[in-house]
Structures are given as structure tokens and as C-alpha cells.
Amino acid sequence: MSLPDKAFPVSWDQFHRDARALAWRLAGLNQTFKAIVCITRGGLVPAAIISRELNIRLIETVCVASYHDYVNQGDMVLLKGIAPELMENGGETVLVIDDLTDTGKTAAQVRTMLPKAHFACVYAKPKGVPTVDTFITEVSQDTWIYFPWDMGFTYQEPIAKGAG
Template identity: 30%
Template sequence: MLTEDGRHLYVSYDEYHNLIEKLAIKVHQSGWAFDTILCLARGGMRPGDILSRIFNVPLAIMSTSSYRAEDGTVQGHLDIAHYITTPKGQIAGRVLLVDDLADTGVTQQAVVDLLRRSYQPIAELRTAVIWTKGCSTFQADYSVEDLPTNPWIHQPFEGYDSLTPDKLLAKWKV
């Protein structure tokens, strides 16, 4: 649900999963066949996992991080892992790169540039996101929702960003 001022988008688990299914439909209807899904951890892990199951292809993971301050609400320095975790040895062939959103677009562009420069076995690379903000400098090949007002997206699992083991113990009175 988008707030009246357009500054916040609140997404339930059901809405989140419906959007991932819509993303799967867009990819499928394009007719493009791919060999592997490469998700960007952390935001792309949930969509990547679901798409991997729907398309029955291996899921590879590349860790990136830029939103660490203030419980994940402030973007900082972009870190990209040096290695990709994949069940097939080395990532190769046609790869669908998945993330949750194109916010500024900096992460996706940096990863695409790195993959094209350093991973020659990738024959073709396409990108997919659930949301694309209006301020993004990156346009994914597949996207479900365009957000021209650049709202902060409140994803259903964000409560875990500020949950500590001690808070969990108190919640469950263990």
C-alpha cells in the first residue's frame, strides 16, 4: 500500500509473493531461456529462490552490501563479494541476475559491469527486479512495478533488521 504522500510503500507477505510471481510471468512471456539465476544477497535472495523453484534452474548467490546503517535504511559504501556461490562450479551460460529493487541503480550497474568484465563464461546476462524507482540510473530487463515517487519500500521481513537475539528471547520469554 502506497501512502498518500507517495513516500512510503508498505508490502505484505502476500503482495510480495504475488509480485515475484508477476516477475516470473514477465520473464517467461519474454521467451528467454536461461541456465542459472544469480541473486544478489540479501535483497535478491527471496525472489531468486522462488524464481529458481518456478523455472527449475540452479540458484547462485553473490553477496553485496550497501544498506547497513540505521537498521538498513542508509546507503553507504558498496561492497561486492569476490566469489559467487554456485552448485555448478563456475557460473556460465545464460544468467538471470535478480535483485529486489533498482533503487539508485548503483549496485546493479556495478555488478553487471563486474560480471561482463570478469566472468567470461557468461554468454548472456539479463536482469530482473520487482521494483524500479524513478531515481534509478539502471533499467532492468524485467521489472514489475515502476515507482516514480521513489518511496521507501517497507518489505514484510524488515522487522528482523532490528531484532536481536536478546529481543527474541524477551519476546518468547525463554
């Protein structure tokens, strides 16, 4: 697979605002979450913002990798699982955080470990939408989201010269 046609670049400022918007949305659920399970690595950044906003101080990671070469997704590898005490009762008091859901494979895989947890991410593509409970912004499936931690400053071609 090659890079999707459309680009959705996200600055640190925009990411912070969108992650805070997610925190507001989650606060509105009036649900008490005892812990956050963040899906590394992308979930670490929104988890930090949401834990601060919702005052959730118990943070666990589930470490999975599937995009081994940037845009191409391979087999899901579980590098580190979730503490057994957080998986009790299907994780009903757990909030799972990721930066985005794309095909939904990552969220679906983690849901097998925490079937009753609340799944939230900042961005979602249509295939991933059914795999999460809450998200903020949807982009089309043929869009690649460029996160600020993956970016640097580079020259941009003028649109008139055919920049995509």
C-alpha cells in the same frame, strides 16, 4: 539522508504475487536461463520464488552490502563474488535477481561482472530503471519500500491525525 516521505509497505502475499508476476514476465521472454545469480540478501526471496516457477535449479549468490545503516548508502562492499564458470561469455545465460533497484548502484556494480546477463527485480525506482532489463512495479524515488521480512505489526495513527 532521512527516510523518504512516502511509504510503500509490501505484505508477504503481495510480494509473492509480484514475484510470480515477474516469473510470468520472464517466462514470456522465451529465453533459456541456465542459472540464477541472486543479489543477497534481498534477492534471496524472489530468487526462491522464480527458481520454483521457472524450474531453474542452479542458484548462485553475489554478496554485496551498501546500505550500512538502513536508509543511507555507503561504499559497495563485495563480500562474495560469482563462480567463474557462470561469468563465462559475460554471463549470457544467467538471470540476475534482486528485490529492487533504487539508485541503480547495486545493479550497475553486478553488471560489471555479468555484462550479458538478464537483470530482473520486482520493484524499481526511476534512477534504477535503466540498470535492469525487467521489473514489475515502479515507485517514485521519494518512496521507501517496506519489505515483509523487515516488518512487524505496529499501531498505525489514523490518517486524520496526520499519519503519513
